[in-house]
Amino acid sequence: MSKDMVKLSIDGRDIEVPEGTTIWDAARELDIDIPVLCHSTRMRPVGVCRLCVVDVGARNLQASCVRPCEDGMKVETDTPKVERHRRMLLEMLLSDYPEDSAREASTGDDELLELAVRYGIESVRLPDGAADRPRGVDLSSPVIAVDHQACILCDRCVRGCDELQHNDVITRTGKGYDTRIAFDLDAPMGESTCVACGECMAVCPTGALTNQALGNVKLKPLNGE
Amino acid sequence: MKQVPNAMVEQRTTVGFKGVDSLCPYCGVGCALTFRVDASGERILDVQGRDGAANAGRLCVKGRYGYDYAMHPQRLRKPLIRRESSYPKQPLSGDVKGNGGGPRKPGGIVDYDEILPHFREASWDEALDLVANRLAGLRDRHGGDSLAGFGSAKGSNEEAYLFQKLVRAAFRTNNVDHCTRLCHASSVAALLEGIGSGAVTNVVRDIENADTAMLAGCNPTDNHPVAATFIKDAAVNGTKLVVVNTRRPRIADHAEIYLQIHPGTDVALFNGMMHVLIRENLIDREFIDTRTEGFSELRKVVEEYDPDTTAALCGVDPDDLVRAARLLGGGRRAMIFWGMGISQHTHGTDNSRCLISLAMITGNVGKPGTGLHPLRGQNNVQGASDAGLIPMVYPDYQAVDDPGVQAYFEDYWGTSLSPKPGLTVTEIMGAALEGQVRGMYVQGENPFVSDPDTNKVRKALMALEFLVVQDLFLTETAEFADVILPGSSFMEKLGTYTNTDRRVQIGRPAMSLPGEARQDWEIICEIGTRMGYEMRYESVSAVFDEFAGCTENYKTLSHENLGRYGKWYPCLDPATSDGEPIVFGDTFPRGKALLVPARLRQPEEHVDSDYPLILNTGRVLEHWHTGSMTRRSAALDRISPDAFVEINPEDAARLHVVDGAMVEVASRRGSIRLKAKVVPRVAEGTVFVPMHFREACANVLTSPALDPQGKIPTFKYCAVRVRPLEGASHGKEAMGG
């Protein structure tokens, strides 16, 4: 049994996990919540957003959602260095984030804004990249609203569409700051081969892909749900 | 410096919500979901996927966006009684009259202004007394067999159980059926004959253990969309898909082999595959010897189907046929899924018999990654059948003409029962036309649109002396009603539903009933009690317990132990087990499986120079059956608003049909007008019309010819002709795309 298991410590706590387990999953078993935007337990991890970085004593910080645990590893998930790194990433993501995230405004569960609150970020020191080149909205689908400005290119929708539902509609297009998600060969969503399963909307962590039907409503849980 | 918006500017109305764990009301996949509903219980705000056994949080467009029909302003809120002045009975709307008048207003749903003036509002007492008195009167004057009931595969197990009990114990007839007759009756007939059980042997998600999966006559990306995502998962991970169809389904894009066969040649194809398997010794001798009987007769018949002749007959490449056969045998783990393309034929039972034999001779039953899976259509068609909404059997498929069984139920229900098997859906319509069935109770079905040969159904419904319809909306069928009772939608009721995997799950009420609408189960009980047969229950779970108590498969289950996630039946010990995802590892309910050979038969209907094309009917992703739900869902209606006929580019060119132009499709029974979609996915010589659109009702065209065992109509095969409509052939632009 020990052949397939590895022992490590996370924030000073010992844990034994099967070989191949990621640091992020191991930490979850210890109820240590490592922040993440691009990863979801329903999906293959891709290590895109880098918010889940941790210190394993290596030269670089490591993305815990993709980094497998190793025997004898000592992992620190919230050192000042790690926190500084996360704060910088969040500021960069927030620098061109729209004023009114459609997710925060409707279902109130914008994960980027939630992390901004958790890290106490109230203002952003970086220039607004969208000031003279807004990335646009697409309301062509009857059910899903697309706000490219709120997209952080975490690829959750891409994996939701291609790997969970296998509809193979969503991909990335463009280079550099102009990189966007796109439908088919960059058609408007409503004219693409999208079958409106809504998986992308369900997995999107930001205001980029949201439910049009909620219109002007903001949901608030009743009795502490 | 840019500020981070942490407290949003509140321009929106804040609505408090609570989450209700329930299920999707549409298809047999049985996806678990959570409705988020406002405090008043009048409005569902949105839907979230839940981690159910069948869906792992995934949903399709219907489950995620199709819930709003329940909130539609056309919901019936009060009982309605037909006005004296509206007798003698006639269909009321232009569409339903079928004189080519068409609707007064364009659009897909019943025009209430046309219908409502013929009815007056009534109290529940008045309406229920009228129903009970008229039905009891017919029963007492003409005998129980003058009555019949159509229950619903959309309702819960509890409702289905009560409905068949009402018909059997209070109407005193076995004339009770539901739309399983129109979908998998032939599959179930073949399965009962072959193995002694009509349910699937392996759950859909077991495909992850299969080397090969054959998908015959089904279109899962449209009809079982979330199941299709798991089938595609498997394909990505190495399961080889063999897809057999007459109209290319999207799942074929993921297939190792796609066999586009000529309509009606299924039996030949499967026999050809068995021929190859036996010739190349890719069969499982031990399994055949220990678990089956009838192999030598089967072998004799399939001997006649050599791959070259068979492939030519089916219109496929002989190499593909041979390759497909090899993928199923030789010790590979193979699973077989099938759908309406197999069952809805006059030879539907034969088609299923062949699929059963294919699985048996390759030893592909009873272990992971194998098995027989007829994909069930309605969310509760498995449960409604299990609950006895079938004319020949009581709950749990116990035969009504078995005296021992009859005595058991006479005791269980405390009344005398008829030993005579009842009539099926299509037979009941015939009997109504001939005056043998005089009174009917239709709960949550819409036979005017769903049954074959609409013109015949119209006459049958007009001929009824008394018709009571219980539904959410004024359906086309309700135009013929004497009394209309407003029932409850899925989102308003508590009950259990059994999905295609035999998983029994609880649907919970998210919304309150509109107006004076009542729970369907209570209405059924009221009618029984007022007809003199006492039906009183404390709760829905008490009904479940009574139902479970007369079955083998459900007897260990209760609302309490089903909990939030449900269980597969059989489930020997609900305290420790989730139920059985795979059954028949050692033996079949009938002991050894019976291999029943079948030979290709000629279709009932002939293609000739007047009617040169073969019509296939089916569903589209966004719509459900007669459209009474989905066409009242804003999102679904917007995505898929119009009826269409798919026609192959070669045929279109020959007939001068342009993509997007209006055409007439006519069969020997009637004609409809709709838009043409010129697409290569339908084979030359065939056309496809979806069944959902009342204004171009596919069943005006279809034939009521039946499969001799399953009594299922041949929705997948009828001869038609297509012609462009004069002055309407200006193509896509002019039709507004």
Ligand code: SF4
């Ligand atoms: S796959 Fe079926 S059960 Fe699941 S969401 Fe779609 S319609 Fe509903």
